[in-house]
Structure formats: C-alpha cells, structure tokens
Amino acid sequence: MLNEPRLGARPKTSEDGPHRQLDQQAPAALWGELVAQVFGLEGVVEGISQVSPPSSRAVFLADMAAEVFPERSLAPGRRLEPVHLHGVEDTSIHLVLPVERGEELVVLGWAEPHQYADFGTEFMIYGPRDEAELEAVISIIEESLEFARSGRT
Numbered sequence: 001m002l003n004e005p006r007l008g009a010r011p012k013t014s015e016d017g018p019h020r021q022l023d024q025q026a027p028a029a030l031w032g033e034l035v036a037q038v039f040g041l042e043g044v045v046e047g048i049s050q051v052s053p054p055s056s057r058a059v060f061l062a063d064m065a066a067e068v069f070p071e072r073s074l075a076p077g078r079r080l081e082p083v084h085l086h087g088v089e090d091t092s093i094h095l096v097l098p099v100e101r102g103e104e105l106v107v108l109g110w111a112e113p114h115q116y117a118d119f120g121t122e123f124m125i126y127g128p129r130d131e132a133e134l135e136a137v138i139s140i141i142e143e144s145l146e147f148a149r150s151g152r153t
Contacts, residue, residue: 002139006109011126013092018053019115019124021092026127030134031091034127037138038085041145050075052094055087059141064149071119072096072148082148083141091127093137095144110140121147 011024026034038059039046049058051074058081070076074084074094083095094114097105102123105111114122125141128134 001143002136010109013112013124017115020086020090021127024126024129026091026129028088030128031088034134034137035085038141041142049084050078050081052084052086056084059083059085061145061148071121074122076118080148082144093125093141095123095125095141096121097123097144097147101143105140110136
C-alpha cells in the first residue's frame, strides 16, 4: 500500500465542473501506458463513463456489474463504476476509496476530495508525471477496485 508522499506542489484543479486537473498533466506516452495497464488488469472492462465527459473511460468490473453499496461507485444507482480515467488533456482519475484511506492520500499529496462527492468516498487522483508516479497511481487504482469488489455479498 502506497504510503510515500507525492513530491512537489499539487496541480491546479478546476473550481467548477467538470472536476479536472489543469496543470502537471501526465506526458501523453505515460498516460497511454497508464490506460493500457489499467485495462490490462485482471477482471477489468473498459467502457463509457456514466457520469464523466465523453473523453473519459470507465473502469468496470467484468464479474460485478451491479453495485452493492452506492458509496463504492462514482455512478450510484447505475452500473458499478469505481474508477474513471479522464482524457489525455486532463490525466486525472476519479475513483472511490474508503474515507480514511482517501484522506491519507490527500495528506500525502496524491489526491483531493471530489468536488461533487455524495459519500466522502470519491476522490481525484492526480495524473502521474513519471514512471515512479505511474506505479503509485496504478496501485491506488487497484486499491479502489478492491474496495469496490469488497462490496460483494
């Protein structure tokens, strides 16, 4: 589990919708690598986000379409969407995490609360600026997917 701080200043993010990252975006090739790695994770299905701009890609779970708990989805009441990746002009990620874990990542500089959070489990993760940050961001995405899966009955 990632417990190292993100170095440097936080990126600027929008104050109005949609919630997006305005600077320090991931380089295009690195962002492409992140997208490829995320959609190469076992049990993940790529789709169109139900709640984010069209340039975003939803991360769905192949074996779990229905949400069990609404706080484990970015699209409560719809198909379970624990993560979505914003486009290459933004490179941030929205995802769900347990409140305490998300707050830890905020303190460590990797995240900020989602502007339109319903449950306090919704966070923005900043796009990776280098290979080390890519590894860290992938690990946070994996945490989110596990949080969503843990909602099974």
